Amino acid sequence: MTGPQTGPRIGVVTFPGTLDDIDAARAVRYTGAEPVALWHADADLRDVEAVVVPGGFSYGDYLRAGAIAAQAPVMRVVVEQARSPHRRLPVLGICNGFQILCEAGLLPGALVRNAELRFICRDQWLRVENTSSVWSTRYEPGAEILIPMKNAEGRYVADDAVMDELEGEGRVLFRYVTEGPQRGATNPNGALRDIAGICSADGRIAALMPHPEHAIDAFTGPSDDGMGIFLSALDAITTGDLAGAR
Ligand SMILES: NC(=O)CC[C@H](N)C(=O)O
Numbered sequence: 043m044t045g046p047q048t049g050p051r052i053g054v055v056t057f058p059g060t061l062d063d064i065d066a067a068r069a070v071r072y073t074g075a076e077p078v079a080l081w082h083a084d085a086d087l088r089d090v091e092a093v094v095v096p097g098g099f100s101y102g103d104y105l106r107a108g109a110i111a112a113q114a115p116v117m118r119v120v121v122e123q124a125r126s127p128h129r130r131l132p133v134l135g136i137c138n139g140f141q142i143l144c145e146a147g148l149l150p151g152a153l154v155r156n157a158e159l160r161f162i163c164r165d166q167w168l169r170v171e172n173t174s175s176v177w178s179t180r181y182e183p184g185a186e187i188l189i190p191m192k193n194a195e196g197r198y199v200a201d202d203a204v205m206d207e208l209e210g211e212g213r214v215l216f217r218y219v220t221e222g223p224q225r226g227a228t229n230p231n232g233a234l235r236d237i238a239g240i241c242s243a244d245g246r247i248a249a250l251m252p253h254p255e256h257a258i259d260a261f262t263g264p265s266d267d268g269m270g271i272f273l274s275a276l277d278a279i280t281t282g283d284l285a286g287a288r
Pocket of ligand 1: 096097098099100103107136137138139192193194195196
């Protein structure tokens with residue numbers, strides 16, 4: 043008899059104040075991969091093949107959301123391995139994770155206070171704009187997906203040069219759907235060009251403000267639309283195509 047079959051190991055980082063690590067780990071497990079718990083003080087990623095930086099209020103959002111977490115020992119290693127041309131670690135940031143990846147310099151721009159200066163919690167429609175990143179190949183181009191969002195600092199901003207680069211290189215992954223009859227079809231927070239998620243030039247490092255890990259089955263979430271993100275990465279890891287189809 044052979045031993046238990048386990049899929050690729052995918053790290054899920056927990057900082058003091060993280061909330062969504064359990065759900066992110068569950069989403070990873072649903073794909074057939076093995077979630078590996080990484081603690082903020084770890085200086086070793088334990089041979090994981092991708093890392094998810096989940097949502098929450100790391101270090102109480104003191105200073106700015108994500109600013110302190112970006113300096114944590116585990117992030118130093120994540121940044122190093124994400125930038126290494128040999129290691130080419132895929133990384134996904136979700137909400138506070140998006141804030142952390144921007145603060146760490148892995149993705150450009152910043153997340154600032156929502157235009158109405160309120161915490162917003164609701165189900166949100168997104169349009170999938172790029173289906174060739176490591177984290178989005180499972181979607182049809184232009185697909186509209188329903189994902190929960192909950193944040194106070196979700197408004198994506200960047201200077202004009204960065205915006206032009208993101209648009210020119212097709213690095214806008216998800217946009218808020220701003221028209222249509224569905225509830226949640228508006229730009230919730232004033233994000234520039236309705237941007238909800240972006241990726242690196244090679245599509246390996248990605249982040250979004252809404253929470254795909256809360257939309258992995260229609261029983262506990264508004265949809266199972268979030269699974270495509272985790273399944274896309276599993277495909278890329280399994281086939282070794284970590285530059286996506288770009
Ligand atoms: N859900 C989250 O990850 C929240 C992120 C951050 N604490 C904010 O409010 O903007």
